[in-house]
Amino acid sequence: MNTNKSSKSSSKPDRKIIEKNRRNYMKCLCSQLNSIVHHHASSSRESLTLSDQIDEATKYIKQKEEIIAELKQKKDHLVDVNGKLSSRKGYSLNSPVQIEVHVKGSALEVILVTGLECEFVFTEAIRIVLEEHAEVVNASYSVVGTTVFHSIHAKIGEDAARPEVARITERLKKFAL
Structure with missing residues (x-):
């Protein structure tokens, strides 16, 4: 045992x-x-x-x-419930596309804020900028949730008249409505 x-x-x-x-x-x-x-x-x-x-x-x-x-x-x-930017950041939630245009000397910057459903906005904005004889130097986008931030940097002529910039801005804003 x-x-x-x-x-x-x-x-x-x-x-x-x-x-x-x-x-x-x-x-x-x-x-x-x-x-x-x-x-x-x-x-x-x-x-x-x-x-x-x-x-x-x-x-x-x-x-x-x-x-x-x-x-x-x-x-x-x-960010609100839908993933869009809150109005605290200066963007209206009523409009599906927000556009800002900034000019410094011969540099033009276009900022677009859209939803994911607005796929064509970016290419259309670039088309408008090119039609107004601005040279696109850089274009990019970034996605945060369901919000897309587009950035277009373009060069306008040194002697570019401010009416051209106003026309670009007007066309972009009409397009966004």
């Missing part, structure tokens, strides 16, 4: 070894947590007890959760 007991105990890990492995695993996890959490306290991490380190980690996680909640709240203030 003794041989059966010894064969069973040799095939089954000893409780002491299992507990030792568990403690080592927990120590490793605590060490990883401690290395991830940034401590702002003047005392060094090594001088903190394990309980204090876990308390520090808990505080750190709660602070990060509060920051995330604040950032989500700010985002919600900037």
Whole structure:
């Protein structure tokens, strides 16, 4: 009978070894947590007890959760339910397309804010700018949620009359309506 007991105990890990492995695993996890959490306290991490380190980690996680909640709240203030820009940023939510035209010297900048459903607006705006004899230098877009921000940078002649800029602006605004 003794041989059966010894064969069973040799095939089954000893409780002491299992507990030792568990403690080592927990120590490793605590060490990883401690290395991830940034401590702002003047005392060094090594001088903190394990309980204090876990308390520090808990505080750190709660602070990060509060920051995330604040950032989500700010985002919600900037973006309405449909993902369009809030009127706080100066854009009307009633119009599907917002257009701004800025001129500095011989540089013309056209900014369009549209929804995803207004795919043709960008190419049409470039066509209008080109028809008015402006040279498109750069054109790009960026999508945020369901809002698309288009930017067209063009060069107008040094001697370009301001009526040309007014005509471009007028055509773009008529087009957007």
